[in-house]
Amino acid sequence: MERKIEKFFQKWQKDIIRKPLILYGPKQVGKSYSTLIFGKTNYKNAIYFNTSNNKQLEDLFIREKSTERIILNLSLISGETILQEDTLIIFDNVNSVEIVKGLKLFGSEHSKYHIIAITSRRENLTLFKGEELQFKSMNEMDFEEFLWAKNEKSLAELIRESFTKHKTCPFHKLALELFQEYLMTGGLPEVIDANLNGKSEQEIDIIKQKILEVYERELISCKSLIDIPRGIEVIESVPEQLKKENKKFQYGIIGTGRRAKEYESTINFLVNNQLIYRSYKISTVKSPLSSCRETDSFKLYLPDDGILFSMLHITSKQLLSDEKIKEILYENSIAKSLAEAGYALCYYQSEGKAEVNFVIQNRMGKIIPIELITKRDSKAKSLAVFMKKFTVTEAYRVTENNFSTRKEIRYIPIYATFCLNDNRM
16 A cells, blocks of 8 residues: 655655654554565665564664674674665664664764664654654554545545645545545554455454554553553543543543543653644634643544544444534544644633634644534534634635635535645645
């Protein structure tokens, strides 16, 4: 399956000041697979090392302080010749600071060896930081990549064109149907592959449950997470939190008598490692938007729509017929798209309970509100009130309808939220 990361890899490969790359992101999003495919396609050979509990490799990087000695030893361990410019060296499951210290030697020397190190723990970046390295995040497949996998690349291009040129999409109904299929499937490559191979909803759900178990094992193996059961409790509570009319995270949903101070460090850990996304409440607007956050009021979202679909214990028929379920999945999908585009998430709520689902600030400093409109709240007026109160000149409404523009508000269909990034706003 084609991934957007491939274009980044190709640019990195040709960079004249190329440094060892740290590729990070949650487990099961396809980091290892995409890196191996890139290596096999673009190099004479790709050599893979799994660093998990690999004392031999760690001892090598502790012992050797010369890049040529490191390469010689890696060749002996792998039994393969490592060529400058023509071999991709892959280190997977990297959690060792000692190994990363060794990789920094290659960055400081502007070495001609091509190295990608993969980690699933974003918290490692604070340990691995250094100008000798380059960093890139990778997430699950977005709807555009899903369309590519479904052999609908031309439809993806039409959606992009419609967003850019402010015109209607000629295949709106098809795009909406495929997006609703994506919500049920999610963006994890293994699940999408099962969907492409005609697996049933029940078979796909079993795969998702196994992936959830992988996430739980990841939490258990994290030495920095003091309270593992609380981490699992928070993740498992997200569907119930999103079912409420007021989606603000409430500790009482987890259990009677639960308090914020008991879960603060756990939630921070989950957010920092992209296992959940957090959106802070704001009740006023000024730049920088981060200064407006009310840190004790927030919503939580899951990083994969398909996992949320399964955790809601619903069927495809319910998604198509239940407007409340649609609203939950649509809002989660927008949050995921914005977070993975690099935006810090906020939502606006006034004293009178007027609410705008998302408020973001782009790299140019522009503050942009984004409101989700479903059939349940088709006459919502919160966005218009917000724009008037804070003199905002640009805004988006996300609906099930086709692209359109009315006054300063751009209406975009729910399937086009992957277009909401700084390059196009």
